[in-house]
Amino acid sequence: xxxxxxxxxxxxxxxxxxxxxxxxxxxxxxxxxxxxxxxxxxxxxxxxxxxxxxxxxxxxxxxxxxxxxxxxxxxxxxxxxxxxxxxxxxxxxxxxxxxxxxxxxxxxxxxxxxxxxxxxxxxxxxxxxxxxxxxxxxxxxxxxxxxxxxxxxxxxxxxxxxxxxxxxxxxxxxxxxxxxxxxxxxxxxxxxxxxxxxxxxxxxxxxxxxxxxxxxxxxxxxxxxxxxxxxxxxxxxxxxxxxxxxxxxxxxxxxxxxxxxxxxxxxxxxxxxxxxxxxxxxxxxxxxxxxxxxxxxxxxxxxxxxxxxxxxxxxxxxxxxxxxxxxxxxxxxxxxxxxxxxxxxxxxxxxxxxxxxxxxxxxxxxxxxxxxxxxxxxxxxxxxxxxxxxxxxxxxxxxxxxxxxxxxxxxxxxxxxxxxxxxxxxxxxxxxxxxxxxxxxxxxxxxxxxxxxxxxxxxxxxxxxxxxxxxxxxxxxxxxxxxxxxxxxxxx
Numbered sequence: 001x002x003x004x005x006x007x008x009x010x011x012x013x014x015x016x017x018x019x020x021x022x023x024x025x026x027x028x029x030x031x032x033x034x035x036x037x038x039x040x041x042x043x044x045x046x047x048x049x050x051x052x053x054x055x056x057x058x059x060x061x062x063x064x065x066x067x068x069x070x071x072x073x074x075x076x077x078x079x080x081x082x083x084x085x086x087x088x089x090x091x092x093x094x095x096x097x098x099x100x101x102x103x104x105x106x107x108x109x110x111x112x113x114x115x116x117x118x119x120x121x122x123x124x125x126x127x128x129x130x131x132x133x134x135x136x137x138x139x140x141x142x143x144x145x146x147x148x149x150x151x152x153x154x155x156x157x158x159x160x161x162x163x164x165x166x167x168x169x170x171x172x173x174x175x176x177x178x179x180x181x182x183x184x185x186x187x188x189x190x191x192x193x194x195x196x197x198x199x200x201x202x203x204x205x206x207x208x209x210x211x212x213x214x215x216x217x218x219x220x221x222x223x224x225x226x227x228x229x230x231x232x233x234x235x236x237x238x239x240x241x242x243x244x245x246x247x248x249x250x251x252x253x254x255x256x257x258x259x260x261x262x263x264x265x266x267x268x269x270x271x272x273x274x275x276x277x278x279x280x281x282x283x284x285x286x287x288x289x290x291x292x293x294x295x296x297x298x299x300x301x302x303x304x305x306x307x308x309x310x311x312x313x314x315x316x317x318x319x320x321x322x323x324x325x326x327x328x329x330x331x332x333x334x335x336x337x338x339x340x341x342x343x344x345x346x347x348x349x350x351x352x353x354x355x356x357x358x359x360x361x362x363x364x365x366x367x368x369x370x371x372x373x374x375x376x377x378x379x380x381x382x383x384x385x386x387x388x389x390x391x392x393x394x395x396x397x398x399x400x401x402x403x404x405x406x407x408x409x410x411x412x413x414x415x416x417x418x419x420x421x422x423x424x425x426x427x428x429x430x431x432x433x434x435x436x437x438x439x440x441x442x443x444x445x446x447x448x449x450x451x452x453x454x455x456x457x458x459x460x461x462x463x464x465x466x467x468x469x470x471x472x473x474x475x476x477x478x479x480x481x482x483x484x485x486x487x488x489x490x491x492x
Contacts, residue, residue, distance in 0.1 A: 005099075006109045006112060006113065006189065007075070007076060007099070007109070009030060009033040009034055009035040009076075010033065010034035010035070011034060011035070011036065012034075012035050012036065012075040012076060013035070013036045013038065013073060013074050013075050013076075014030050014035045014036065014037055014038070014074065014075065014076045014077070014078055015038045015039070015040065015070060015071060015074045015076070015077050015078070016030070016037060016038065016039040016040070016077075016078045016079075016080075017039075017040055017041070017066075017077060017078070017079045017080055017083045017087075017090070018041055018046070018079065018080025018081075018082055018083045019039055019040075019041040019043075019046035019047070019048050019049050019052055019061075019080075020041075020046060020047050020048055020080055020082065021047075021048060021155075021157050021160075022080045022081060022082075022102075022103050022157050023039065023041070023046075023048065023052075023078075023080040024048040024051055024052050024055070025103060025157040025158075025159040025160045025163075026078040026080070026102075026103050026106060026159060027039055027052055027055070027056055027059065027078075028055050028056070028159070028160075028163065029106060029110075029159040029162070029163060030078060030106070031055075031056055031059075032163070035076075037056055037059045038059060038060045038061070038062075038070060038074070039052060039056075039059055039060075039061045039062070040061070040062040040063075040066060040070045041062075041063055042064065042065055042066055042083075043063070043064075044063060044064055045063075046063065049061070049063070066087065066088075066089050068089065071089050071092070071093055074093070074098060075098070076098065076099050076100075076101065077090065077093055077098055077099070077100040077101070078101055078102065078103075078106065079100055079101070079102055079186055080102070080103075081102065081153075081180055081182035081183050082182070084207060085100065085185055085186070100186055101186050101187075101188075102182075102183050102185070102186035102187060103157060103158055103159050103183065104152070104158060104177070104179055104183045104184070104186075104187040104190055105186055105187045105188055105189060105190070106159060107158045107159060107162060107177075107190075108187070108188075108189040108190045108191070109189065110159075110162060112189065114171070116171065119171065119172055119173055119174055119175055120173065120174040120175070120193050120316045121174070121175045121177065121190065121191070121192045121193055121236075122137055122174065122175070122176045122177065122192055122193065122194045122195070122196075122312045122313075122315070122316070123177050123179050123190060123192035123194070123195040123196070123221050124137070124176070124177065124178050124179065124195075124196050124198070124308075124312070125178070125179045125180065125181065125184065125195075125196070125197055125198070125218050125221050126196070126197055126198025126199045126200065126218070126241075126247075127198070127199055127200050127201040127203050127356055127358045127359070128198065128199055128201065128301075128354075128356065128358050128359040128362055129198045129199065129301065129304070129305045129308070129362075130153070130154075130178050130179075130198055131153070131154045131178055131333060131336070131353070132297075132302070132305045132332070132333055132336055133196065133198060133305045133308045133309050133312070134150060134152070134154050134176055134177070134178040135150065135154065135330075135333055136305060136306060136309035136326070136327065136330055137150075137176045137309040137312045137313055138150035138176045139326040139329070139330055140309060140310075140313045140318065140322065140323045140326040140327070141174050141176065141313065141318070142326070143322040143323070143325055143326035143329075144313070144318050144319065144322040144323065144326075145322070146172075146173045146174050146318075147170070147172045147173045147174070148172055148173065148174045148175070148176060149161050149165060149172040149174070149175050149176070150175075150176045150177075151175065151176075151177060151178075152177040152178040152179055152183070153178040153179060153180045153183065154178040158175075158177060174316070176312075177190075177192075179221060181204065181208075181214060181217040181218050182204075182207075182217075184217050184218065184220040184221055185217050185220070187220060187221075187223070188223060189223075190221070190223070191223075191224055191235060191236065192221065192236045193236040193237065193315060193316050194236055194237045194239060194311070194312045194313075194315030194316060195221045195222055195236055195237070195238060195239060196221075196239035196240075196308050196311065196312055197218050197219065197221060197222075197238075197239070197240060197241065197247045197250060198241055198247075198304075198305075198308055199241050199243075199244045199247060199358060200214065200215055200218060200244055200246045200247055200358075201356055201357055201358020201359070201361070201386075202214075202356065202357055202358070202382045202383055202386075203355075203356040203358070203380065203382065204380060205380060205381035205382060206380050206381045211246070215246050215250075218250075219250045222235070222238055222250060222252060222255070224236075235252075235255055236255075236315065237255075237256045237257070237258055237311075237315035238250070238251060238252065238255050238256070238257045238258070239257075239258050239259075239260065239308060239311045239312055239315065240257055240258070240259050240260075241259070241260060241261060241304070241308070242259040242260070242261040242263075242266065242270070243261040243262055243263070243304075258270060258271065258311040258314065258315065259271070259311075260272065260304065260307035260308050260310075260311050261273075261304070261307075262300055262303070262304060264283070265283060265284065265285050265286075267285065268284075268285035268286070269284070269285065269314075270284070270285065271283070271284050271307040271308075271310055271311050272307065273292070273300075273303060273307075274288065279291050279292075279293070280292040280293075280303070282303065282306060282307060282310070284310070284314075289310070289320065289324060290324050290327065290328070294327075294328050295327060295328070295330070296328070296329070296330060296331055296332065297330060297331075297332040297337070298337065298366070299337060299362075299363070299366025299367065300365065300366045301337075301362040301363070301365070301366045302332075302337070302366070306327050309323075309327075310323055310327075333353075334350075334458075334461070335350055335351065335352040335353040335457060335458060335461045336351060336353045336354075337349055337350075337351050337363060337366070338350045338351070340464075340465055340468050341468055341469075341472050343433070343468070343471055343472050344433075344438065345437075345438030345439055345440075346433060346436040346437075346438065346439075346440050346441070346442055347369070347440075347441045347442070348429075348441070348442045348444075348468045349363075349441055349442070349443045349444065349445075350444055350461050350464055350465060351363045351443060351444060351445035351446075352444060352445075352446065352450070352457045352458070352460045352461035352464065353457055354445035354446060354447060355377075355380075355446065355447070355448060355449050355450070355457060356380070356382060356447060356448075357382050357383070357384060357386050357387055357447045358386075359445065359447065360373075360375060360387060360390075360445040360446070360447035361386060361387065361390050363443060363445040364390040364391065364393075364394045364395065364443070364445070365390055365393075365394065367394055367441055367443065369439055369440050369441045370394065370395070370396045370437070370439070370440045370441070371394050371395045371396065371440065371441050371442075371443045372395065372396055372397045372398075372399065372432040372435050372436045372440060372441070372442045372443070373391065373395050373397075373398045373399070373443050373445065374398075374399050374400075374401065374425075374428045374429070374432055374442065374443065374444040374445070374446070374464075375387075375398060375399075375400060375401070375408060375445060375446050375447050375448070376400045376401040376402035376403075376404060376405040376408055376446055376447075376448055377401065377402035377403065377404065377446045377447075377448030377449055377450050377451075377452055377453065377460075378402065378403055378404060378448050378449040378450070378451055378452045379403075379404035379407055379408070379447075379448050379449075380448070380449055382447070382448075383411070384404075384407060384408045384411035384412065384447065385411045385412075387408065387411065387412050387447060388411065388412040388414070388415040389415070391412050391415050391417050392415040392416055392417060395417045396417070396418075396435065396436065396437070396440060397417060397418045397419075397420060397432070397435045398412070398417055398418070398419050398420065399420045399421070399422050399428045399431050399432050399435070400419060400420065400421050400422070401421075401422050401423075401424070401425060401428050401446075401453065402446070402448060402452050402453050403452040403453075404448060404452075405421055408447070409421075418435075420435070425444075425453070425460065425463045425464055425467060426463070426466075426467045426470070428444075428467075429442070429444075429464060429467035429468060429471065430467070430471065433471055444460075444461075444464045446460070
């Protein structure tokens, strides 16, 4: 069977690979569609195993290293993002003609087969900023009075959101979906009305064979599958970052494009920034929209995020007034350049979601004060050399943690900025505070994954914030400033 074709799932035997949140959502949704569901996970204690057993008590489940028997006599594989297509048994199934899809493709099937007027679909991907842009676009649609569902990689899983909506008897007018490269590998028929690739930087090179392979996965957001009228040509509006030459090269002949960037727009439909004295304006073409100073979220990278979200919403012809009002109210998201406290004139920022070099470069270049940077962790095979320039320009010092601290140090050792090492996050925070001057920022933007030291990026942020609170509550002072405490915020 052609993997791009849609399947009637009634009575089909479907193997779900991966029993995490996404795998569980696929298993439950497939069962509702009449499929005979099996599930397998190579881990001995997958996180959603008990939930799956409760939801599908008669499902066949295999735990531990994959074996051939669970793959026998199946009609379809529903694969979780964390399971690679390179897995040996998956490759064998593909060669035998078994289609392999993920949750986004199953969602696309559901929408195409629902027999209702198709909702608007906006899709967002990229190395950095995709969760923020997804949230911004969702807020804009709500401000414009639309019934909208925001889902995907941002959470909740898209099929969980779809099931909840089906059970309520009211499907939304629009979906705003954050889609990862892993999800896009198995997506053929999403056909977004507006699709944005925000940027590309080295990430997940433990899974991809270099930037070309990674970029090809991201570009799949622009595919137009068999569910779209008119064949595989045409399709929704492409939203492209013109400051990223790889993304710019994804423009397809015959498709409408809108670009965004940190310079002046190229055409009337493009978005950019206009520098006018002390003011920086968000603009479309020659039209001033709002000043960057009106944004609650700071940094040029967030100005770029706002431009991308505006372009997405304009792709479905929403009026500007509610879009701009939503931007003025948008408070940002946890662990993404989140201001934690100011102590002794030093401001602490949590950017724990900055899990690759590109994210940390964006965070550094968006900062006005000098920065003491806390970085390090599991580097996922990245090249850290691109950090050197922004560190030299913006950092007073760098404090390195985690498994790949030595690799980062080797990559940036000639940048002229003092490098320090700390065995724990707590010591890194204390050392950073001692190194900072009044007016500086301490920025925890690791450029790495967290699992070498923490449960996940949120746990890393919790430890960072707790260390900041310890300084704040304990009256520890830097050499250059008096202690200034802010009210403690609740950490979720």
